[in-house]
Amino acid sequence: MSAPLGSVRAVIDAATCVLCGFAPPEVDADGIRRCPVCRWRLGDSPDPDLPPPRVEVVYYLRWEQRIKIGTTRQPRQRLAAIWHQELLAFEPGGRTLERARHEQFAHLRAGGEWFRADPELRAHAAAIAGDVPPWHRYARWVADALRGAVS
Helix, strand or coil: CCCCHHHHHHHHHHCCCCCCCCCCCEECCCCCEECCCCCCECCCCCCCCCCCCCCCEEEEEEECCEEEEEEECCHHHHHHCCCCCEEEEEEECCHHHHHHHHHHCHHHEEECCEEECCHHHHHHHHHHHCCCCHHHHHHHHHHHHHHHHHC
């Protein structure tokens, strides 16, 4: 016996995004059901035969009164390996941008890639983050990279 169409639609509607897993899809202004976080279209599936996109980020992690500025292509794995209390922001970019940020905040360096959590550096991270949570911003960049790979 099959389930009524309405209950199947409810299950589909309640599902989280297949790409980022953050939110159920919503109908956008064009009438297309998309994830409100990464904008991935409902029904699209990332091609498992393609390598995952390389989205390099500069991250800002806070531990007590210090902030680490680092870079990675695999933020979930990298951040899981670093003690921190708060992810302040992600910024698109790799080693070149990371070096530029280290130079920009050199006067706050506490050692290695750690810097004093001075209001100047906190304000910089807050400006980068804006009102979008860092993981949501990263999800959008991954989705954009995947769309670019298939376009």
